[in-house]
Structure formats: C-alpha cells, structure tokens
Amino acid sequence: MMQQPPLQSHATRASGWTVPIAERTLLRELVQSLGGHAGELGQSDIATSITLRRIRPDAPLLLEGAPMQALYVLRSGVLKCVKALEDGYEQVLSFALPGELVGFEALHLGRQCASVVALQDSIVYVLPISEVRRLRRVFPALDEALQLALSRQLAHAASFAQMMAAVGADVRLARFLLWMSARMAKAGQSPRRLLLRMSRRDIASLLGVAHETVSRSFSQLADSGLLTVDNRDVEILHFDGLRRHALSTRRPVEDVHKSTACVG
C-alpha cells in the first residue's frame, strides 16, 4: 500500500519543487490518503488546483507567523511541528505522519502559529486556502475526508494528554512508542520496527523531559527486554509487555466508577 505515483513537472522552488496537476487522480489519492472513500467523486471537470510539494530533510514547510496560504496533507515522510518559545526554547508540538492534516490551526488567525520542518524527504498535498471552500463544496467526498481527518487530529490531542499524564519518564516513552507504532501501522508501515526520524532531543521536548532522561528510558526499556534500540532504529519485541508497562501509573490506583474502554 501507499505506492507513490509518478511525479510530473518540475517547477523548482526554494526548498524542493512544486507540481501543479489538474487531474482527478491527485484528488482521488488525496482522499484515499486521508482515509476516506474516494468511490464517488462526481464528474466535475473543474481543475482541482491541488498540487504536490516536496520538502527535503530539515527544510521548512511552514514558518511560524507566515500568512496562511494553504492546507497540507502529508503524503509521505515525517514532519515536525515546533514553536519557538519567547525565551528561545524550541518546543516540539507534534510529529505528523502520512495521511495527517497539517496547518489547519492557522485558519482562525490567518497566520501560522507554528513552524513545520521535514525530518526526512517528504511530500505534501497542497490545497490553496482560497480553493478549499470551493473544493469542499464541489467534492463532498473530500469534505467528508477532511472532517474525519480533523476529528482524528483532535483525538491525537487527547491521546497526547494521556501520554503526558503524571507517570514516570519510562512510561511516557513507552506510550509514545506505542502511539507512533499505531500511527505508522495506519500509514501502512510496520508497527513493530520503528525507524524514528527525530532526535532524542525532539522526543524529549515533546514528552516534557530532559533528553538524557529519554536516553536512559530507552536503555531501561531495552534492559527490560521490551525493545531493541540501535540509535533511532527501534524494534518492539513484546507488545503486551510494553502495553502493560505503559499502563503503570505512579500512584497505586484511584477509585473510579467507569469502565467502557476506547483506546485512541
């Protein structure tokens, strides 16, 4: 799955190139990439104005404060969303995997409120903001897919809150790895062997701990036999064990009267 169709045209740009394609194919791909049903796209002959854009490793897709010009959907690769805190500290907000929406937060301000950089060679679908309304009206399937993607993004925020609960750093890391694993599986990659594209420092920033602590937690999980760790190449050996580890809270247990489960 996720095979890459040929990229036509080569209008060069600052940090990559742009591919203007007015074809139905691209729209269909985009909807599929978002996890929607691209069965019925209607037969409108309107040019879709959707393009592709490639971002090289460490190159920015978006810069904090820039005016919002487009919506993006990651087609392949990995992105990192960061915000420069006023004192110069670089806070990682999230990592984007294929099929995920990027840059939607900017809508309500009209300006990007975070920078986005590529952690590896990446390709995004570009939907010019001026066209989004029209596209959503003309292609209900796209509209549907975008709403679902937004819903997923909000659910990600919820699972992020769970990751940041009052637990030990090793538990946070375990949750992070399971979270990455699940999302990479959804993106069509192996849930078992993770090739993390981000540095320890990036993970530490996201998890709210020191990067040395992340390193130690990796070693700890590896010593427990749950993982093998070779730099950024991580293999999950025992999913159940890792899940069990991810569940352990610091406090013994509090009495709660709910039970219905619903794992993100």
Added chain:
Amino acid sequence: MMQQPPLQSHATRASGWTVPIAERTLLRELVQSLGGHAGELGQSDIATSITLRRIRPDAPLLLEGAPMQALYVLRSGVLKCVKALEDGYEQVLSFALPGELVGFEALHLGRQCASVVALQDSIVYVLPISEVRRLRRVFPALDEALQLALSRQLAHAASFAQMMAAVGADVRLARFLLWMSARMAKAGQSPRRLLLRMSRRDIASLLGVAHETVSRSFSQLADSGLLTVDNRDVEILHFDGLRRHALSTRRPVEDVHKSTACVG
C-alpha cells in the same frame, strides 16, 4: 455580553432538560457563540433542529464509549473532559469554556472517546449528527464558524503542548492560569479574577503532576505576590510578572534562530 435568552419548553431528561426550538434565533446565537459572523444566514425556512440542553453540576454530558449522536457547543458554564485509563486512573484531557466545540473527536470512530461532565450548571447547543451535514450545506455561515472553531480547538492542543513543556510545576501552573485567563476573557468574563470551577486534583491531572504539588505551586505564586488565592477564587495581581514567570524554562537557554512570535 453573553446575556442568556429565555429558555422555552421543558421536555425533561435524565440530567437536565431538552429544549427543541426550530427558530432562527438559536442558530444565530450559536454562530455568534462560536465567534463567527451571523450577519447573513440566508432566508431558508427549514427548521434548524438545533436544541439546547442543560447539564447540572457533576452530571455527564457524554459517556466514554457511547455512540456519537450529536455535536455540542458550550453556551455557558464549564465542562471537563476526562478519560478513564485502563488501570482506573482518571485523566483530565481538557476544560471546555463557552464558545468551544465538544465531542467532535468522536466523529472518526462513531463513538465518544472521552466522558464529559459539567463542573457547574452548563448549557450546550446540540446539533444532531444526522443534521450537521445538511445544516452546514444550508447555512454557510454555520459551516464557516464550525471550521474556525475546529481550528481553534487544534490551536488549543498546541498551547497545551507548550504548557506541558519541561519546566517546573509552578511555571506550568502559571501557564495554565494565563491560558484560562485568556480563554475566559474571550468568553466575555474577567481575565483578572478567575473563579476556577475544577478541583486541585483535576488541575493536577491535566498538568501531569501530583495535586499536592499544584497546591504548593499556588502558594508559591501567591507568596511571590503574583496572585491572591482563596481556595478556587484566584486573582491575578501582576500579569507581567506572571507572564515572565511563565516564560522561565529550566535549562538556561538554547540558541535558536527564530523570533516571530505568535501567542495562542
């Protein structure tokens, strides 16, 4: 601002009552509550099928795992979103203030992935999910407002990540208070005097620290002269000082080459 129009009808329900109103007024209010321009709503005579629902303190609006039936927009009051972790720990995901969207995460699964309870007497607009698509098509202004609200929700997630950065507990609390202050101002209430509706334990759960630590951090900020704290009644005395406090990271400073600011 935010004056409450009369509530008609009284079809009683489990934990409050439901008010079916097929009036243009309600739709206009909803759009305004979401921060949109309700100027042009068109002249469609279709009943809007939007209703109001009241939730009493500590009563649930949504239960984790329940099938998704509607979208909700908070009209007045304060809500708490919680998720019961599999080991019985109750993780707070967020607090919803007036004008905010609730329950949209459920869309992609069709089931609620968190419970929502009221922290005080609250009223929500109810948009039956079966009607949302039609309403969005018929009332572009509503569609617009919903998209903006979604964008804001995603931005909240980003500022949450900033709150959870690797900083001291007192800094996290300062950021939380400033965050609440800004949102309450947006909801038409005083940004200076905060009447927190949630317990220390709830705040602690959201911030990922022990509740005793939250209590100590409150005392610490009060001793610094930045706040007065009387149980859940908090008054911010020096905004600048609190903001400065909220900026202090643990690590001295890292060299970063960005500067463009954009506070959520």
Added chain:
DNA sequence: CGACTCATTGACGTTCCTCAACCTTAGTGG
C-alpha cells in the same frame, strides 16, 4: 583529519512524588 552533532552513561543536587497530619467546609443523622 578536525569540527560538529547526536547518543549514552555516570555523579550529584534539586525537584517532586509519596505518605501523613491537619484544617475547613458541607452534608447527615442523632
């Protein structure tokens, strides 16, 4: 090869979690 970044590991000091006691407030029943 040297300069740089990244990752790991150790030692030490601080923060924060844990357990505990205590106080206030609210609700209940004698």
Added chain:
DNA sequence: CCACTAAGGTTGAGGAACGTCAATGAGTCG
C-alpha cells in the same frame, strides 16, 4: 444544635525520580 463523616485543600518530612553538568564514543561533513 452538635457530633460525625466525607471531601477538598494545605503543609511538612523523607525518599525516589529526574534535571544538570560532565565525559566519552560514534557518526557526518567539509
């Protein structure tokens, strides 16, 4: 009305966890 209980909040003491500083090694690039 008061005793009793329960829940929320504050504060203290001790210990575990984590941040900080530092040294080392591996990998990359010019």
